[in-house]
Amino acid sequence: MAESEYLTVAEALAAVLEGVSVLPAETVPLLEALNRVLAAPITAQDSLPPFANSSMDGYALRAADLAGATADQPVVLRVVADIAAGTVADVTVTGGTAARIMTGAPLPPGADAVIPVEDTNEPWRDAERPLPDTIAIKRAVQVGDYVRHPGEDIEAGATVLPAGHKLRPQEIGVLASLGVSQVPVIRRPRVGILATGDELIAVEEALLPGKIRNSNGYAQTAQVLAMGAVPVSLGIARDTEEDVRAKLQKGIDEQVDLLISSAGVSVGAYDVVKAVLEQEGNVGFWRVRMRPGKPLAYGTYQAIPYLGLPGNPVSAMVSFERFARAAILKMGGYTQLERPTVTAVVQETIHSDGRESYIRAVVTRTGEEYTAVTTGSQGSHIMTSLVKANALLIVPEGVKLVSSGDLLTAWMIDWPETVF
Ligand code: AMP
Ligand code: MG
Numbered sequence: 001m002a003e004s005e006y007l008t009v010a011e012a013l014a015a016v017l018e019g020v021s022v023l024p025a026e027t028v029p030l031l032e033a034l035n036r037v038l039a040a041p042i043t044a045q046d047s048l049p050p051f052a053n054s055s056m057d058g059y060a061l062r063a064a065d066l067a068g069a070t071a072d073q074p075v076v077l078r079v080v081a082d083i084a085a086g087t088v089a090d091v092t093v094t095g096g097t098a099a100r101i102m103t104g105a106p107l108p109p110g111a112d113a114v115i116p117v118e119d120t121n122e123p124w125r126d127a128e129r130p131l132p133d134t135i136a137i138k139r140a141v142q143v144g145d146y147v148r149h150p151g152e153d154i155e156a157g158a159t160v161l162p163a164g165h166k167l168r169p170q171e172i173g174v175l176a177s178l179g180v181s182q183v184p185v186i187r188r189p190r191v192g193i194l195a196t197g198d199e200l201i202a203v204e205e206a207l208l209p210g211k212i213r214n215s216n217g218y219a220q221t222a223q224v225l226a227m228g229a230v231p232v233s234l235g236i237a238r239d240t241e242e243d244v245r246a247k248l249q250k251g252i253d254e255q256v257d258l259l260i261s262s263a264g265v266s267v268g269a270y271d272v273v274k275a276v277l278e279q280e281g282n283v284g285f286w287r288v289r290m291r292p293g294k295p296l297a298y299g300t301y302q303a304i305p306y307l308g309l310p311g312n313p314v315s316a317m318v319s320f321e322r323f324a325r326a327a328i329l330k331m332g333g334y335t336q337l338e339r340p341t342v343t344a345v346v347q348e349t350i351h352s353d354g355r356e357s358y359i360r361a362v363v364t365r366t367g368e369e370y371t372a373v374t375t376g377s378q379g380s381h382i383m384t385s386l387v388k389a390n391a392l393l394i395v396p397e398g399v400k401l402v403s404s405g406d407l408l409t410a411w412m413i414d415w416p417e418t419v420f
Contacts, residue, residue: 006286006288007286007288008289008397009288009290009322009397012286012323013323016323016326017326017327017330019298019299019300019327020258020305020327020330020331021330021331022186022330023186023187023257023331023332024187025039025040026039026186027183027184028182028183028185029181029183030176030181031172032183033167034167034168034169034172035166035168035228036166036186036188036332037165037186037332037334038163038165038184038185039163039184039185039186039333040163040184042160042178042183043157043158043159043160044154044157044159044160044178046178046179047154047156048154048174048178049148049149049151049152051107052106052147052148053105053106053147053148054101054102054107054114054146054148055114055146056103056114056116056117056146057102057103058100058101058114058115058116058118058120058146059077059079059098059115059117059120059135060083060099060111061077061093061099061113061114061115062093062095062113063112063140063141063142063144065096066141069140070139071139074121074136074138075136075137076135076136077096077098077134077137078097078098078133079097079100079133079135080093080097080098080099081100082099082131083100083101083102083105083106083108084105085104085105086104087105088106089106089109091108092109092110093108093111098111098115098135098137099111100131100135101114107147112147113141113143113144114145114147115139116146119137119138119139120135120137120138121135121138160174161174164333166336167183167185185333186331186332186333187332188228188332189229189230189328189331190230190232190256191224191229191230191256191258191259191260191324191328192232192234192248192250192254192256192258192259193220193221193224193232193261194234194236194244194259194261194262195216195235195237195262195263196236196239196262196263196264196311197238197239197263197264197311198238199211199212200212200213200214201214202214203215203218214236215313215383216262216263216309216311216313217233217235217236217262219313219316220260220317223317223321223324223325227325227328227329227332228332229332232254232256234247234248234251234259235247237273239264239270239272240272241272241275241276241279244264244272245280248261248276248301248302251304256304257305257331258307258324258327258328259301259304259307260306260307260309260324261273261297262309262311262316263311263316265277265295265297265310266310273297274297274308277299277301277306280301281300281302282300282301283297283299283308284297284298285297286298289354290319290356291356292310292312292314292319292378293309293310293315293322293380294355296308296323298323305327307323307324309324312380312381313381313383314360314381314382314383318392321411322358325337325339326338338411339412340412341409341411342391342409342412342416343370344391344393344407344408344410345369345372345407346393346403346406346408347372348373348374348404349402350395350401350402351400351401351402352395352401352402353400354397354399354400356394356395356397357395358392358394358411359378359394359395360374360375360378360386360388360389361373361374361389361391361392361393361410362375362388362390362391363390363393363410363412363416365416370410370416372393372408374393375389376388390412390415390416391410391416392411393409393411394411
Protein backbone atom coordinates (compact mmCIF):
# COMPACT_ATOMS: atom_id res chain seq x y z
CA MET A 1 0.00 0.00 0.00
CA ALA A 2 1.30 3.42 -0.86
CA GLU A 3 2.28 5.76 1.94
CA SER A 4 -0.28 8.40 2.90
CA GLU A 5 -2.79 7.63 0.21
CA TYR A 6 -5.82 9.88 0.14
CA LEU A 7 -8.92 7.73 0.09
CA THR A 8 -12.65 8.33 0.19
CA VAL A 9 -14.60 6.66 3.01
CA ALA A 10 -16.06 4.21 0.51
CA GLU A 11 -12.62 3.28 -0.85
CA ALA A 12 -11.19 2.80 2.64
CA LEU A 13 -14.17 0.70 3.71
CA ALA A 14 -13.93 -1.50 0.61
CA ALA A 15 -10.21 -2.10 1.26
CA VAL A 16 -10.81 -2.92 4.93
CA LEU A 17 -13.58 -5.38 4.07
CA GLU A 18 -11.44 -6.94 1.35
CA GLY A 19 -8.85 -7.83 3.98
CA VAL A 20 -11.11 -9.82 6.30
CA SER A 21 -13.05 -13.04 5.78
CA VAL A 22 -15.84 -14.94 7.48
CA LEU A 23 -14.52 -16.97 10.44
CA PRO A 24 -14.98 -20.74 10.75
CA ALA A 25 -18.03 -22.34 12.40
CA GLU A 26 -18.40 -23.79 15.88
CA THR A 27 -21.26 -25.60 17.61
CA VAL A 28 -22.71 -23.94 20.70
CA PRO A 29 -25.60 -24.54 23.13
CA LEU A 30 -28.86 -23.03 21.89
CA LEU A 31 -28.93 -19.85 23.97
CA GLU A 32 -25.33 -19.00 23.14
CA ALA A 33 -26.40 -18.86 19.50
CA LEU A 34 -28.51 -15.74 20.14
CA ASN A 35 -27.58 -12.87 17.78
CA ARG A 36 -25.11 -15.06 15.93
CA VAL A 37 -25.14 -16.28 12.33
CA LEU A 38 -26.09 -19.84 11.37
CA ALA A 39 -23.22 -21.69 9.72
CA ALA A 40 -25.35 -24.49 8.23
CA PRO A 41 -29.02 -24.80 7.23
CA ILE A 42 -31.44 -26.23 9.80
CA THR A 43 -33.79 -28.99 8.61
CA ALA A 44 -36.89 -29.84 10.66
CA GLN A 45 -36.78 -33.34 12.16
CA ASP A 46 -40.44 -33.02 13.25
CA SER A 47 -43.55 -31.24 12.04
CA LEU A 48 -44.85 -28.27 13.98
CA PRO A 49 -47.40 -28.71 15.44
CA PRO A 50 -46.45 -32.38 15.70
CA PHE A 51 -50.14 -33.47 16.03
CA ALA A 52 -53.64 -32.01 15.52
CA ASN A 53 -54.59 -30.12 18.68
CA SER A 54 -57.12 -27.70 20.07
CA SER A 55 -56.54 -23.95 19.94
CA MET A 56 -59.15 -23.30 22.66
CA ASP A 57 -60.43 -24.70 25.92
CA GLY A 58 -63.72 -26.29 24.85
CA TYR A 59 -65.26 -29.49 23.47
CA ALA A 60 -63.99 -31.64 20.61
CA LEU A 61 -66.84 -32.93 18.49
CA ARG A 62 -68.14 -33.61 15.00
CA ALA A 63 -69.11 -30.38 13.24
CA ALA A 64 -72.05 -32.10 11.50
CA ASP A 65 -73.72 -32.65 14.90
CA LEU A 66 -74.08 -28.90 15.46
CA ALA A 67 -75.89 -28.01 12.23
CA GLY A 68 -78.63 -25.56 13.15
CA ALA A 69 -77.54 -25.06 16.78
CA THR A 70 -78.52 -21.63 18.22
CA ALA A 71 -78.70 -20.03 21.65
CA ASP A 72 -82.46 -20.66 21.65
CA GLN A 73 -82.18 -24.21 20.34
CA PRO A 74 -78.86 -25.60 21.58
CA VAL A 75 -77.67 -29.05 20.56
CA VAL A 76 -77.00 -31.38 23.50
CA LEU A 77 -74.08 -33.85 23.26
CA ARG A 78 -72.96 -36.54 25.68
CA VAL A 79 -69.49 -35.88 27.19
CA VAL A 80 -67.32 -39.00 26.85
CA ALA A 81 -63.82 -37.89 27.85
CA ASP A 82 -61.71 -35.15 29.39
CA ILE A 83 -58.46 -34.44 27.57
CA ALA A 84 -55.83 -32.31 29.31
CA ALA A 85 -52.77 -30.91 27.50
CA GLY A 86 -50.02 -33.52 27.54
CA THR A 87 -52.40 -36.50 27.59
CA VAL A 88 -53.81 -38.64 24.81
CA ALA A 89 -57.50 -39.65 24.69
CA ASP A 90 -58.35 -43.33 24.53
CA VAL A 91 -61.84 -42.68 23.12
CA THR A 92 -63.27 -42.04 19.71
CA VAL A 93 -65.74 -39.19 19.35
CA THR A 94 -68.79 -40.53 17.55
CA GLY A 95 -72.04 -38.84 16.49
CA GLY A 96 -73.86 -37.25 19.43
CA THR A 97 -70.79 -37.16 21.70
CA ALA A 98 -68.08 -34.65 22.64
CA ALA A 99 -64.83 -34.66 24.65
CA ARG A 100 -63.82 -31.79 26.92
CA ILE A 101 -60.44 -30.59 25.65
CA MET A 102 -57.88 -28.06 26.84
CA THR A 103 -55.76 -25.77 24.65
CA GLY A 104 -52.87 -27.74 23.17
CA ALA A 105 -54.39 -31.18 23.90
CA PRO A 106 -54.48 -33.63 20.97
CA LEU A 107 -57.73 -33.85 19.06
CA PRO A 108 -59.31 -37.28 19.76
CA PRO A 109 -60.03 -39.62 16.87
CA GLY A 110 -63.44 -39.01 15.30
CA ALA A 111 -63.57 -35.31 16.24
CA ASP A 112 -63.18 -32.76 13.42
CA ALA A 113 -63.76 -29.43 15.24
CA VAL A 114 -63.71 -27.75 18.63
CA ILE A 115 -66.33 -25.46 20.15
CA PRO A 116 -64.97 -22.92 22.67
CA VAL A 117 -66.28 -23.37 26.21
CA GLU A 118 -67.75 -19.83 26.01
CA ASP A 119 -70.29 -21.08 23.43
CA THR A 120 -71.67 -23.76 25.74
CA ASN A 121 -73.78 -23.84 28.89
CA GLU A 122 -70.63 -24.69 30.90
CA PRO A 123 -68.64 -21.49 30.79
CA TRP A 124 -66.29 -22.57 33.61
CA ARG A 125 -62.69 -23.49 33.12
CA ASP A 126 -62.27 -24.52 36.73
CA ALA A 127 -60.30 -27.79 36.90
CA GLU A 128 -62.08 -28.64 40.17
CA ARG A 129 -65.45 -28.61 38.45
CA PRO A 130 -66.59 -32.17 37.66
CA LEU A 131 -66.91 -33.22 34.06
CA PRO A 132 -70.56 -32.66 33.01
CA ASP A 133 -72.51 -35.64 31.64
CA THR A 134 -73.89 -33.57 28.79
CA ILE A 135 -73.07 -30.27 27.17
CA ALA A 136 -75.47 -27.85 25.46
CA ILE A 137 -73.89 -26.01 22.54
CA LYS A 138 -75.29 -22.71 21.29
CA ARG A 139 -73.90 -22.40 17.77
CA ALA A 140 -72.63 -24.34 14.77
CA VAL A 141 -68.96 -24.74 13.72
CA GLN A 142 -67.19 -25.62 10.48
CA VAL A 143 -64.99 -28.70 10.13
CA GLY A 144 -61.51 -27.69 11.30
CA ASP A 145 -62.60 -24.80 13.50
CA TYR A 146 -60.26 -24.22 16.48
CA VAL A 147 -58.05 -27.10 15.35
CA ARG A 148 -54.34 -26.56 14.75
CA HIS A 149 -53.17 -28.94 12.05
CA PRO A 150 -49.94 -30.95 12.11
CA GLY A 151 -47.24 -29.29 9.99
CA GLU A 152 -49.30 -26.09 9.72
CA ASP A 153 -46.25 -24.09 10.87
CA ILE A 154 -43.36 -26.34 9.78
CA GLU A 155 -43.39 -29.58 7.75
CA ALA A 156 -40.93 -32.28 8.81
CA GLY A 157 -38.02 -32.33 6.36
CA ALA A 158 -38.34 -28.67 5.41
CA THR A 159 -35.34 -26.32 5.55
CA VAL A 160 -36.47 -23.96 8.27
CA LEU A 161 -33.49 -21.61 8.43
CA PRO A 162 -30.80 -21.19 5.76
CA ALA A 163 -27.08 -20.81 6.49
CA GLY A 164 -26.30 -17.13 7.02
CA HIS A 165 -29.49 -16.43 8.94
CA LYS A 166 -29.12 -14.27 12.06
CA LEU A 167 -30.61 -15.91 15.13
CA ARG A 168 -33.00 -13.63 17.02
CA PRO A 169 -35.16 -14.70 19.97
CA GLN A 170 -37.86 -15.99 17.60
CA GLU A 171 -35.35 -18.24 15.79
CA ILE A 172 -34.13 -19.54 19.17
CA GLY A 173 -37.75 -20.43 19.96
CA VAL A 174 -38.20 -22.25 16.65
CA LEU A 175 -34.95 -24.20 17.14
CA ALA A 176 -36.08 -25.17 20.64
CA SER A 177 -39.45 -26.39 19.35
CA LEU A 178 -37.61 -28.54 16.80
CA GLY A 179 -35.33 -30.06 19.43
CA VAL A 180 -32.14 -28.38 18.19
CA SER A 181 -30.11 -27.90 21.36
CA GLN A 182 -26.68 -27.47 19.75
CA VAL A 183 -26.38 -24.96 16.93
CA PRO A 184 -23.70 -24.49 14.26
CA VAL A 185 -22.80 -20.79 14.16
CA ILE A 186 -19.95 -18.61 12.93
CA ARG A 187 -17.31 -18.13 15.61
CA ARG A 188 -17.35 -14.79 17.43
CA PRO A 189 -14.45 -12.57 16.34
CA ARG A 190 -11.75 -12.01 18.97
CA VAL A 191 -10.59 -8.41 18.78
CA GLY A 192 -7.38 -7.25 20.42
CA ILE A 193 -7.59 -3.64 21.64
CA LEU A 194 -4.46 -1.59 22.26
CA ALA A 195 -4.24 1.99 23.53
CA THR A 196 -0.98 3.82 22.95
CA GLY A 197 0.56 6.94 24.41
CA ASP A 198 2.89 8.11 27.20
CA GLU A 199 0.14 10.43 28.44
CA LEU A 200 -2.26 7.60 29.30
CA ILE A 201 -2.98 6.37 32.81
CA ALA A 202 -5.40 3.69 33.96
CA VAL A 203 -9.00 4.62 34.76
CA GLU A 204 -8.52 3.82 38.44
CA GLU A 205 -5.57 6.21 38.80
CA ALA A 206 -5.71 9.81 40.00
CA LEU A 207 -4.87 12.39 37.33
CA LEU A 208 -1.30 13.66 37.26
CA PRO A 209 0.04 16.72 35.45
CA GLY A 210 0.02 16.14 31.71
CA LYS A 211 -1.76 12.78 31.95
CA ILE A 212 -5.22 11.67 30.80
CA ARG A 213 -7.11 8.48 31.46
CA ASN A 214 -7.22 5.78 28.81
CA SER A 215 -10.77 6.27 27.63
CA ASN A 216 -10.27 4.77 24.17
CA GLY A 217 -9.38 1.35 25.55
CA TYR A 218 -12.74 1.26 27.29
CA ALA A 219 -14.75 2.85 24.50
CA GLN A 220 -13.44 0.42 21.87
CA THR A 221 -13.87 -2.54 24.24
CA ALA A 222 -17.47 -1.45 24.77
CA GLN A 223 -17.99 -1.07 21.03
CA VAL A 224 -16.71 -4.62 20.49
CA LEU A 225 -18.88 -5.99 23.33
CA ALA A 226 -21.95 -4.13 22.07
CA MET A 227 -21.72 -6.02 18.76
CA GLY A 228 -21.38 -9.41 20.42
CA ALA A 229 -17.71 -9.89 19.57
CA VAL A 230 -15.00 -10.80 22.10
CA PRO A 231 -12.63 -8.02 23.22
CA VAL A 232 -9.10 -8.96 24.26
CA SER A 233 -7.45 -6.13 26.19
CA LEU A 234 -3.84 -5.52 25.25
CA GLY A 235 -3.52 -2.65 27.75
CA ILE A 236 -1.60 0.56 27.22
CA ALA A 237 1.59 0.65 25.17
CA ARG A 238 4.06 3.42 25.99
CA ASP A 239 5.49 5.40 23.11
CA THR A 240 8.43 3.04 22.62
CA GLU A 241 8.83 0.52 19.85
CA GLU A 242 9.66 -2.27 22.32
CA ASP A 243 6.46 -1.75 24.29
CA VAL A 244 4.25 -1.52 21.20
CA ARG A 245 5.84 -4.73 19.90
CA ALA A 246 5.38 -6.51 23.22
CA LYS A 247 1.70 -5.55 23.49
CA LEU A 248 0.95 -6.54 19.89
CA GLN A 249 2.73 -9.85 20.50
CA LYS A 250 0.32 -10.43 23.39
CA GLY A 251 -2.54 -10.12 20.88
CA ILE A 252 -0.87 -12.65 18.58
CA ASP A 253 -0.40 -15.01 21.54
CA GLU A 254 -4.07 -14.59 22.48
CA GLN A 255 -5.04 -15.64 18.94
CA VAL A 256 -7.02 -12.55 18.08
CA ASP A 257 -8.73 -12.33 14.68
CA LEU A 258 -8.28 -8.55 14.42
CA LEU A 259 -5.93 -6.06 16.07
CA ILE A 260 -7.20 -2.56 16.78
CA SER A 261 -5.02 0.21 18.17
CA SER A 262 -5.74 3.84 18.82
CA ALA A 263 -3.37 6.79 18.40
CA GLY A 264 0.21 6.91 17.28
CA VAL A 265 -0.53 6.61 13.58
CA SER A 266 -0.27 10.24 12.55
CA VAL A 267 2.90 12.19 11.81
CA GLY A 268 4.01 13.21 15.33
CA ALA A 269 7.56 12.59 16.53
CA TYR A 270 6.37 9.94 19.00
CA ASP A 271 4.06 8.05 16.68
CA VAL A 272 5.93 4.82 17.25
CA VAL A 273 3.03 2.55 16.33
CA LYS A 274 3.58 3.66 12.80
CA ALA A 275 7.29 2.89 13.05
CA VAL A 276 6.65 -0.63 14.37
CA LEU A 277 4.02 -1.39 11.75
CA GLU A 278 6.28 -0.14 8.99
CA GLN A 279 8.97 -2.59 10.12
CA GLU A 280 6.90 -5.63 11.05
CA GLY A 281 3.58 -5.35 9.34
CA ASN A 282 2.17 -4.94 5.92
CA VAL A 283 0.24 -1.84 6.81
CA GLY A 284 -0.75 1.17 4.78
CA PHE A 285 -1.17 4.61 6.30
CA TRP A 286 -4.10 6.35 4.80
CA ARG A 287 -5.55 9.77 4.99
CA VAL A 288 -9.26 9.22 4.67
CA ARG A 289 -11.25 12.17 3.40
CA MET A 290 -13.41 11.93 6.49
CA ARG A 291 -14.19 14.10 9.49
CA PRO A 292 -13.66 13.27 12.28
CA GLY A 293 -10.94 10.68 11.76
CA LYS A 294 -8.51 11.46 8.99
CA PRO A 295 -5.54 9.14 9.75
CA LEU A 296 -6.20 5.41 9.52
CA ALA A 297 -3.76 2.51 9.35
CA TYR A 298 -4.82 -0.72 7.77
CA GLY A 299 -3.21 -3.98 6.75
CA THR A 300 -1.81 -7.02 8.55
CA TYR A 301 0.53 -7.54 11.48
CA GLN A 302 2.03 -11.05 11.48
CA ALA A 303 -0.79 -12.08 9.13
CA ILE A 304 -3.53 -10.77 11.46
CA PRO A 305 -5.74 -7.97 10.06
CA TYR A 306 -4.79 -4.67 11.69
CA LEU A 307 -6.75 -1.44 12.05
CA GLY A 308 -5.04 1.62 13.52
CA LEU A 309 -7.60 4.21 14.65
CA PRO A 310 -6.83 7.87 15.29
CA GLY A 311 -6.22 8.85 18.94
CA ASN A 312 -8.81 11.52 19.56
CA PRO A 313 -11.70 9.83 21.35
CA VAL A 314 -14.48 10.84 18.95
CA SER A 315 -12.32 10.13 15.90
CA ALA A 316 -11.49 6.71 17.32
CA MET A 317 -15.13 5.89 18.00
CA VAL A 318 -16.45 7.18 14.67
CA SER A 319 -13.68 5.39 12.73
CA PHE A 320 -14.51 2.21 14.63
CA GLU A 321 -18.19 2.77 13.85
CA ARG A 322 -17.48 3.20 10.14
CA PHE A 323 -14.69 0.66 9.50
CA ALA A 324 -14.06 -1.72 12.42
CA ARG A 325 -17.73 -2.45 12.97
CA ALA A 326 -18.24 -3.53 9.35
CA ALA A 327 -15.07 -5.67 9.41
CA ILE A 328 -16.06 -7.41 12.66
CA LEU A 329 -19.59 -8.03 11.38
CA LYS A 330 -18.24 -9.51 8.16
CA MET A 331 -15.95 -11.84 10.14
CA GLY A 332 -18.95 -12.91 12.24
CA GLY A 333 -20.84 -13.93 9.09
CA TYR A 334 -23.29 -11.03 9.01
CA THR A 335 -24.28 -9.54 5.67
CA GLN A 336 -25.95 -6.37 6.94
CA LEU A 337 -22.79 -4.40 7.69
CA GLU A 338 -24.19 -0.89 7.96
CA ARG A 339 -26.31 0.74 10.61
CA PRO A 340 -29.86 1.60 9.58
CA THR A 341 -30.14 5.04 8.03
CA VAL A 342 -32.99 7.50 7.63
CA THR A 343 -33.29 10.70 5.63
CA ALA A 344 -33.63 13.61 8.04
CA VAL A 345 -34.57 17.28 7.58
CA VAL A 346 -31.74 19.37 9.03
CA GLN A 347 -32.95 22.18 11.34
CA GLU A 348 -29.86 24.44 11.17
CA THR A 349 -26.90 25.52 9.06
CA ILE A 350 -23.95 23.08 9.03
CA HIS A 351 -20.50 23.95 7.69
CA SER A 352 -18.05 21.32 6.47
CA ASP A 353 -14.54 21.42 4.99
CA GLY A 354 -15.57 19.21 2.08
CA ARG A 355 -14.51 15.90 3.65
CA GLU A 356 -17.30 13.34 4.22
CA SER A 357 -18.40 14.52 7.66
CA TYR A 358 -20.13 12.61 10.43
CA ILE A 359 -22.00 15.21 12.49
CA ARG A 360 -23.23 14.24 15.95
CA ALA A 361 -26.99 14.87 16.10
CA VAL A 362 -30.31 13.92 17.62
CA VAL A 363 -32.80 12.63 15.08
CA THR A 364 -36.46 12.59 16.09
CA ARG A 365 -39.54 11.46 14.26
CA THR A 366 -41.96 14.33 13.76
CA GLY A 367 -45.11 13.04 12.12
CA GLU A 368 -44.17 11.58 8.76
CA GLU A 369 -40.60 12.89 8.69
CA TYR A 370 -37.38 12.74 10.65
CA THR A 371 -35.78 15.96 11.82
CA ALA A 372 -32.17 16.43 12.94
CA VAL A 373 -30.59 18.83 15.42
CA THR A 374 -26.82 18.81 16.07
CA THR A 375 -25.61 18.20 19.62
CA GLY A 376 -23.04 20.96 20.04
CA SER A 377 -19.29 21.21 19.53
CA GLN A 378 -18.07 18.81 16.87
CA GLY A 379 -14.44 18.85 18.08
CA SER A 380 -12.86 15.41 17.86
CA HIS A 381 -12.07 15.55 21.60
CA ILE A 382 -15.64 16.52 22.67
CA MET A 383 -17.22 13.27 23.84
CA THR A 384 -20.33 14.83 25.37
CA SER A 385 -21.74 15.74 21.96
CA LEU A 386 -21.46 12.05 21.07
CA VAL A 387 -23.11 11.15 24.37
CA LYS A 388 -26.08 13.38 23.47
CA ALA A 389 -26.34 12.02 19.92
CA ASN A 390 -28.43 9.15 18.59
CA ALA A 391 -27.20 9.59 15.01
CA LEU A 392 -24.35 10.74 12.82
CA LEU A 393 -25.50 13.01 10.00
CA ILE A 394 -23.47 12.35 6.88
CA VAL A 395 -22.46 15.49 4.98
CA PRO A 396 -21.30 14.11 1.61
CA GLU A 397 -17.83 14.65 0.24
CA GLY A 398 -17.52 17.99 -1.54
CA VAL A 399 -20.42 19.65 0.29
CA LYS A 400 -19.32 22.64 2.37
CA LEU A 401 -22.64 24.16 3.38
CA VAL A 402 -25.87 22.51 4.51
CA SER A 403 -28.82 24.84 5.08
CA SER A 404 -31.80 24.49 7.36
CA GLY A 405 -34.43 22.41 5.53
CA ASP A 406 -31.88 20.38 3.56
CA LEU A 407 -32.03 16.59 3.68
CA LEU A 408 -29.13 14.49 4.98
CA THR A 409 -28.67 10.77 5.53
CA ALA A 410 -28.60 10.00 9.25
CA TRP A 411 -26.55 6.97 10.31
CA MET A 412 -28.56 5.76 13.30
CA ILE A 413 -26.38 4.68 16.20
CA ASP A 414 -29.70 4.38 18.12
CA TRP A 415 -33.25 4.54 16.83
CA PRO A 416 -35.14 7.80 17.53
CA GLU A 417 -37.71 6.10 19.70
CA THR A 418 -35.05 4.43 21.86
CA VAL A 419 -35.18 6.34 25.14
CA PHE A 420 -33.08 5.45 28.18
P1 AMP B 1 -2.11 10.83 18.75
O1 AMP B 1 -2.73 10.13 17.60
O2 AMP B 1 -1.18 9.94 19.52
O3 AMP B 1 -1.48 12.11 18.35
O4 AMP B 1 -3.29 11.17 19.76
C1 AMP B 1 -4.29 12.11 19.39
C2 AMP B 1 -5.04 12.58 20.61
O5 AMP B 1 -5.77 11.51 21.17
C3 AMP B 1 -4.17 13.10 21.74
O6 AMP B 1 -4.78 14.23 22.32
C4 AMP B 1 -4.14 11.96 22.71
O7 AMP B 1 -3.87 12.36 24.03
C5 AMP B 1 -5.52 11.40 22.55
N1 AMP B 1 -5.55 9.99 22.94
C6 AMP B 1 -4.75 9.04 22.45
N2 AMP B 1 -5.02 7.85 23.00
C7 AMP B 1 -6.04 8.04 23.85
C8 AMP B 1 -6.76 7.18 24.72
N3 AMP B 1 -6.48 5.87 24.80
N4 AMP B 1 -7.75 7.70 25.47
C9 AMP B 1 -8.02 9.02 25.38
N5 AMP B 1 -7.39 9.88 24.57
C10 AMP B 1 -6.39 9.41 23.81
MG1 MG C 1 0.29 9.88 20.88
